[in-house]
Amino acid sequence: MSTVVIDGAHIAAGDGTEYEDGHIVAADGVVTRVGAGPAPEARGARRIDGRGCLATPGLVNTHHHLYQWATQGMFADATLFEWLTGSYELWRRLDARTVHETTTAGTAWLALSGCTTASDHHYVFPREAGAMVAAEVEAARAVGIRLDLARGSMDRGRSAGGLPPDSVTETFQGALTATEAAVDAHHDPAFGAMTRVAVAPCSPFTVSRELMAASAELARAKGVRLHTHLAETRDEEEQCRAEFGAAPVDYAEQLGWLGEDVWLAHAVHLSDGAIARVADTGTGVAHCPSSNARLGAGICRTPELLRAGTAVGLGVDGPASSELTGLAGEMRQAVLMARARSGPRALSARQALHMATLGGARCLGRQAEIGSIETGKLADIALWRIDGFGHDAIDDPVVALVFGPQARLEHLLVGGSAVVEGGELRTVSADSAAAAGRRAHRRITAREGTR
Numbered sequence: 001m002s003t004v005v006i007d008g009a010h011i012a013a014g015d016g017t018e019y020e021d022g023h024i025v026a027a028d029g030v031v032t033r034v035g036a037g038p039a040p041e042a043r044g045a046r047r048i049d050g051r052g053c054l055a056t057p058g059l060v061n062t063h064h065h066l067y068q069w070a071t072q073g074m075f076a077d078a079t080l081f082e083w084l085t086g087s088y089e090l091w092r093r094l095d096a097r098t099v100h101e102t103t104t105a106g107t108a109w110l111a112l113s114g115c116t117t118a119s120d121h122h123y124v125f126p127r128e129a130g131a132m133v134a135a136e137v138e139a140a141r142a143v144g145i146r147l148d149l150a151r152g153s154m155d156r157g158r159s160a161g162g163l164p165p166d167s168v169t170e171t172f173q174g175a176l177t178a179t180e181a182a183v184d185a186h187h188d189p190a191f192g193a194m195t196r197v198a199v200a201p202c203s204p205f206t207v208s209r210e211l212m213a214a215s216a217e218l219a220r221a222k223g224v225r226l227h228t229h230l231a232e233t234r235d236e237e238e239q240c241r242a243e244f245g246a247a248p249v250d251y252a253e254q255l256g257w258l259g260e261d262v263w264l265a266h267a268v269h270l271s272d273g274a275i276a277r278v279a280d281t282g283t284g285v286a287h288c289p290s291s292n293a294r295l296g297a298g299i300c301r302t303p304e305l306l307r308a309g310t311a312v313g314l315g316v317d318g319p320a321s322s323e324l325t326g327l328a329g330e331m332r333q334a335v336l337m338a339r340a341r342s343g344p345r346a347l348s349a350r351q352a353l354h355m356a357t358l359g360g361a362r363c364l365g366r367q368a369e370i371g372s373i374e375t376g377k378l379a380d381i382a383l384w385r386i387d388g389f390g391h392d393a394i395d396d397p398v399v400a401l402v403f404g405p406q407a408r409l410e411h412l413l414v415g416g417s418a419v420v421e422g423g424e425l426r427t428v429s430a431d432s433a434a435a436a437g438r439r440a441h442r443r444i445t446a447r448e449g450t451r
């Protein structure tokens with residue numbers, strides 16, 4: 001039995017409980033004790049000195065596109081539809097090798113910024129690209145964070161009135177068959193799974209009505225979750241109304257796309273009625289504030305969603321629309337945007353931390369496993385240094401983490417195993433992960449004939 005003890009940290013357990021000078025004990029990957037004061041004697045345990053640190057649950061990223069590591073910084077001043085149209089021309093070059101490289105870079109970066117579980121929405125499957133899903137799963141395993149892979153799809157290319165070029169789309173049947181195969185090959189329903197798979201057609205403007213409906217049926221037959229982009233921009237809403245005669249949330253509901261097994265990325269443009277439908281059906285929302293600001297999409301009504309009881313998690317979204325790609329920054333951004341829109345009491349630092357942890361766990365259906373430091377849950381824990389320059393004049397540790405400068409991540413445990421130790425990645429080399437990301441970027445953005 002392997003035991004880990006963290007002593008002397010301020011603990012924000014994620015379930016609303018805090019201990020000023022507390023301890024955490026984990027055995028065989030599961031929390032066995034959390035409380036105030038020093039830890040009891042545990043012979044043979046690995047001890048982590050938590051003094052000067054804030055311990056939080058490992059952060060949960062509910063929406064990402066890891067492959068976009070390769071196209072960061074492009075189309076920096078574009079609208080979503082312009083940005084997508086330009087990006088598709090680069091993404092059509094994706095293959096399994098590139099996905100392995102971008103997953104290595106992206107998950108390593110997430111680990112170094114305190115994330116222990118990430119959902120990755122991958123929806124670009126060019127023909128002849130090779131085994132991209134397997135490559136992604138393998139790379140994330142090596143880095144050692146949990147991957148909830150949302151297997152995306154697009155079947156509405158330009159010839160069918162959609163936005164993407166036909167070369168990056170799949171056929172209706174091809175997408176369904178490949179998605180089912182991804183679930184069969186990689187979805188692990190067991191407690192503490194390192195890999196889960198969700199069914200995740202991309203968005204209403206890239207996916208046919210038939211594929212949206214059939215995807216919901218497939219997910220329910222397989223007992224896995226459903227994810228998609230919805231209500232991100234005004235352009236999307238206008239297109240949805242013109243084409244389907246319904247606002248995005250109504251369209252989703254018609255297709256069986258609201259429910260406790262669904263979480264939606266963005267949900268920026270929601271009417272009061274749509275918020276009520278999302279909340280009443282138990283549908284989750286992945287709030288991606290930096291991406292929404294970077295693309296000028298709008299500001300999600302998070303205070304209203306939270307008041308209605310919706311599970312709201314945070315997502316950094318793809319690094320091509322949110323180059324900062326860290327959840328601590330997203331907590332801050334979520335607070336600032338909510339307050340800019342709705343006043344000083346719209347969202348607190350602790351509500352932001354809750355979204356980044358337990359709210360995200362609820363979106364992914366993992367609230368019994370992760371999202372809070374509680375006895376019986378997985379020992380997925382981030383330890384942030386908050387006693388240095390920039391934080392040491394802020395008395396409240398949670399305010400220091402959310403409002404202060406980016407805190408140094410001292411340790412990151414995933415199921416009790418050290419992924420980051422002393423600020424260094426322990427599973428793969430950070431230098432080689434960065435090099436993999438650079439290679440992918442250069443290859444994908446190289447002009448034709450220079451690759």
Ligand SMILES: [Zn+2]
Pocket residue numbers: 063064065121229265317318
């Ligand atoms: Zn997205």
